Amino acid sequence: MEQAHNSLEEDEKYDLQLIKEGLQKEKNMMKFAQWLSEKFSYRYGPDFSGRVDVKFNIVDKVFKVNCSDGSSFVLDQDRLLEMPAYLRVMRLKARRGKKIIK
Numbered sequence: 001m002e003q004a005h006n007s008l009e010e011d012e013k014y015d016l017q018l019i020k021e022g023l024q025k026e027k028n029m030m031k032f033a034q035w036l037s038e039k040f041s042y043r044y045g046p047d048f049s050g051r052v053d054v055k056f057n058i059v060d061k062v063f064k065v066n067c068s069d070g071s072s073f074v075l076d077q078d079r080l081l082e083m084p085a086y087l088r089v090m091r092l093k094a095r096r097g098k099k100i101i102k
Helices: 008-025 029-048 075-101
Strands: 052-057 062-067 072-076
Touching: 008 029, 008 062, 008 075, 029 062, 029 075, 062 075, 072 075
Parallel strands: none
Antiparallel strands: 052 062, 062 072
16 A cells, blocks of 8 residues: 655545554554554655654553654554644654755
């Protein structure tokens, strides 16, 4: 399930489908987070100057997303489907930050 980047809105829809697909394949949330890291790093690594690391904290039941540019966010497990919207905002901020630096 790969597609070329079109718009942030289309990427957000794609990411939502990707998360749903991953949840069907993997029930272990730590392995799922690792799988998401690989997918998001491949797709959005250039936006964040490196990687997008997704970790699952089993005690607090939260996903923490850390990007190579220093940006990050935390989502409760029950709000996982909101992750694409957060990524969209972070990608937009990263793009704006790169324009300012240039």
